[in-house]
Each structure stands twice: as C-alpha cells, then as structure tokens.
Amino acid sequence: MSSGRQVPALILIIGSGVFGLSTALALCEREEYSESAIVIIDRLPFPAPDGASIDTSRIVRADYADAAYASLGCEAQKLWRGEWGAQNRYHETGLCLSGEVGAEEYVTKSYENVCTLESADTIKAFDCNAKMAQATGTEGACGSMGYINKNSGWADAEATMRFLRAKVVAKNRVRFLSVGVKRLLFSDGEGEGEGEGEGEGEGKGKGKGKGKRCVGVDLQDGNFLSGDLVILAAGAWSPSLIDLRGRVTATGQAVAYIEVTPGEAATLSKLPVQLNVSNGMFFIPPPPPDKLPQPAGQHSKGKFYLKVARHAYGYLNPTTISNPENLSENITISLPQTNPDHPLGAQPIPQQALNDMRDYLNTIIPPSSPLSAIPKRPWQHSRLCHYADTPTSDWLLSYHPAYNKSLFVATGGSGHGFKFVPVIGEKIVDCLLEKCEEIFTEKWAWREKVDGEKWAGDGSRSGPQGMILSEEMKKGAARESKI
Numbered sequence: 001m002s003s004g005r006q007v008p009a010l011i012l013i014i015g016s017g018v019f020g021l022s023t024a025l026a027l028c029e030r031e032e033y034s035e036s037a038i039v040i041i042d043r044l045p046f047p048a049p050d051g052a053s054i055d056t057s058r059i060v061r062a063d064y065a066d067a068a069y070a071s072l073g074c075e076a077q078k079l080w081r082g083e084w085g086a087q088n089r090y091h092e093t094g095l096c097l098s099g100e101v102g103a104e105e106y107v108t109k110s111y112e113n114v115c116t117l118e119s120a121d122t123i124k125a126f127d128c129n130a131k132m133a134q135a136t137g138t139e140g141a142c143g144s145m146g147y148i149n150k151n152s153g154w155a156d157a158e159a160t161m162r163f164l165r166a167k168v169v170a171k172n173r174v175r176f177l178s179v180g181v182k183r184l185l186f187s188d189g190e191g192e193g194e195g196e197g198e199g200e201g202e203g204k205g206k207g208k209g210k211g212k213r214c215v216g217v218d219l220q221d222g223n224f225l226s227g228d229l230v231i232l233a234a235g236a237w238s239p240s241l242i243d244l245r246g247r248v249t250a251t252g253q254a255v256a257y258i259e260v261t262p263g264e265a266a267t268l269s270k271l272p273v274q275l276n277v278s279n280g281m282f283f284i285p286p287p288p289p290d291k292l293p294q295p296a297g298q299h300s301k302g303k304f305y306l307k308v309a310r311h312a313y314g315y316l317n318p319t320t321i322s323n324p325e326n327l328s329e330n331i332t333i334s335l336p337q338t339n340p341d342h343p344l345g346a347q348p349i350p351q352q353a354l355n356d357m358r359d360y361l362n363t364i365i366p367p368s369s370p371l372s373a374i375p376k377r378p379w380q381h382s383r384l385c386h387y388a389d390t391p392t393s394d395w396l397l398s399y400h401p402a403y404n405k406s407l408f409v410a411t412g413g414s415g416h417g418f419k420f421v422p423v424i425g426e427k428i429v430d431c432l433l434e435k436c437e438e439i440f441t442e443k444w445a446w447r448e449k450v451d452g453e454k455w456a457g458d459g460s461r462s463g464p465q466g467m468i469l470s471e472e473m474k475k476g477a478a479r480e481s482k483i
Helices: 018-028 067-080 105-117 129-136 157-170 235-240 262-268 351-364 418-432 469-474
Strands: 010-014 037-042 058-060 095-099 123-126 145-149 153-155 174-178 181-188 212-219 224-226 229-232 249-260 273-276 281-284 304-310 318-323 326-334 381-389 396-399 407-411
Touching: 010 018, 010 212, 018 037, 018 157, 018 407, 018 418, 058 067, 058 281, 058 418, 067 105, 067 418, 095 105, 095 129, 105 123, 105 145, 123 129, 129 145, 153 157, 157 418, 212 229, 235 249, 235 326, 235 381, 235 407, 249 262, 249 326, 249 351, 262 304, 281 351, 304 351, 396 418, 407 418
Parallel strands: 010 037, 010 229, 037 174, 095 273, 229 407
Antiparallel strands: 058 153, 095 145, 123 145, 181 212, 212 224, 249 304, 249 381, 273 281, 281 304, 318 326, 396 407
C-alpha cells in the first residue's frame, strides 16, 4: 500500500451500481487487497428496478470533447468488443452526434478527438441537416451539423450489470447485504464508533490513527457494520450520507419508451444512435430480435423498446434532511424520487418532457420514413434516470479530506459513467492507492464547493437549470416545445 498505510481488513462498499460493483471487482483482482474482506451494501436486492443502470440501454462512445475522456472511452471500447459486449450485450451500430450552429463546439472537438483515436474512414462529417438525415436510416435527423462515427454504439445496461455482478460473485470474496444505510458512523482518534446496535462484521469500529475517522455504517434494520475502509458509491443517493453540497447533487433525467414490432426492431437495430447536444435529446434503438442480450433482464421479456431520453440539466427534488455529518443541523438537498415497486422502475414524468421527446421523435422519424408509424404510438412507460451530477461533469473519486483516509468517495457519474464500466473499477482502485493517472488527478479530486448556478457541466447538456420536479409535474400538458 502507498504512503505506508495498513491494508484494510474489512472494506465496506455502499452501492452496487456501476461504481460499486466495478470497484469490488477491481479490488478482488489487486494483490494489494488480496487479504481484505469486502462487503457490498445496497438498499434493495439486485437488480434494483430504479437503479440508474438497470435499464434497456446506454450509449457507448469515445466521442468526447475532452481528450482525456475520449481516450478512456476508446480504451473501454476495446473491451466492449470482447467479453464485456459478448452475448449481444454490445451493439456497435454507430453514433450520430449532432448540434446546432452556435453550439457546435462540443461536436467539433469530439470529431477531432475520435479522428485522432480511431480510423477516420469510419467517421463521416455533415455540414447540413439534409445530408445527415440521409445517412441516419430514419430519413430524419436533429441538428444543423454533426457526424456519424461507426465505431460507437450502445450496450444493454441491465444485461451488462448482471454480467458484472456475476463476475464479482465468481470471485467468491464479496458478501452482499440488501439493507439501507441509515448513516455513516464516525469516531475521533481511538474512540468507539457512534451508534447503537449489534455489529455484523469483523472489528469493533475503533479508529486507527489520529483524527476523525469513518468507522462503519448504521443500517436501516437497526444493526451496524464496522469497517476499516468505507467506499461510498451510492450514485445519486450519495448526498444523503455525506454533505456533498456544492460538489454533487441528484438530478432526474426524463426517459420514455415506445414499444415496436419485431420487424421494426430488426430495422432499427441496424441504425446508429442519435444524440443532439444542443437540446440533449437522444434515441437508442432496440436489439435485433434474433440477438437478445444475455443475461436477460426485466426489459428483455419478449418486448422491444425504442428509448428516447434527454441528457439535460435535469430536475431537482429538494429534500430536507439532517446533515449526515452534523445531525443537529438540517440541510436541503436534491435526492432521487423513484418508484422501486414497479419492475421497470416506471413513474410519471413532467408532461412537457413527454411533449419535447415526442417532437424530437417526429423530427428524426418524419412522415416520409418507413418507420413513421412509431412516433404516433403512445409511450409504453416512462421513468427518471437519476444522475449524481458534479459542477464540471467530472467524477468524484477521492478520499474525503476530513476522515483520515478511512472514507473514499466514488460518485459523481454525471450521466456518463456506464460506458466506462470495463475500466472504471481499475481507475477507482488506482485513486484508492493514490496512483491516479496525472491527466485525471485534478478532474477526479475533492474540489472546493461551487454555487449551483455556476455548474456548467462539460458542454453536452442543454435546457433550463434549476427545474423543480414537483413544480414541473403540476404544469400538466403545456404544449410549447423546447426542441
């Protein structure tokens, strides 16, 4: 271990999403942690229906305006083309990345980066909507400029998460607990950890070394679990367990699904994903009917969905809670509002979002398209995909500076972590060992707080900032489109 630190006997990982499971897998494969026991704690049994990555699909791309993420995306794609994407989990059908004049910087820089990283023969740029629409396969496109990169595509999210969890289980080193975490436990110096209850793990929760430490977790079932190292990887729920104001906030992103026929799925499955960074709208096709992703999930039971969503600044859900690091103080933060009781995590979303997505669908699949019947159908279901957003859309992979390297925070996926699942666990463990690549050291560090109004993201977002979910839900069927 670096810096002469003692190997943690027991590591607690809170969260079994992309960051949590991939970290567990990487820990199992690192010699430095070969003697460490590992426990993953999640509020619901896997797969949680409302988990961000328990879904039909996610875009897989190296198309980033930031050269560092573009390179990392290319590294991940090489693995997607192997075992990670096997059994029809990954479909390299291409990506049409587009934008409007005046907001084309992200598209232009992404194009330059992928042309440097990949064969330019598989990447074609377009300087007008008409040319782009001819190449998408739907006879429509959104945006006045863009390009199609045939090296990108999409992955079945739930099937991938099932595959990842199976890899972790196969290591036979990780214990899984399905119980909510009420709060983290802290201790000063050599003192006992706070909280009542009967501990479930090795150790007595005593701090090792000087200074305040995180010594375990207080569970919703009344028990507590002590550990030598706690890794907080709870995604959009992370701000409920430590004070992340000004660093990470939960935002809800609108997603809706239209059921298509097997024949339509066969046609759509050959087409590129479309993503417009000026309005945030994107669509992901279904898989070919004869190549269903495995392991099969809730979304793969004989139905085929065209997914439409918006990668925007999202909706806030202000919630007042006790400050998890100072229980005598109340704070108001945004937390996810989900429907875990529905097998697909389905829930109502603002009507305006549905209107905008309908208009987008009519744009990319116009009346002239052989697929024109699809936009006329009702939405099969909708949901909110919750991001753990950061001010710059960079991830937060860092020891919490207040707790003497006993609490590591792995969150802030900002809606673009999934595609890196083949490599992200290794990067997180590199950060644990304080061996982060120099190019990411500042990006993933614990930073100073940033006022919410100054969260610019990475240039790929759109729409108004600061929308309150409850207020938008009350607006009903307002018809003015933002497309």
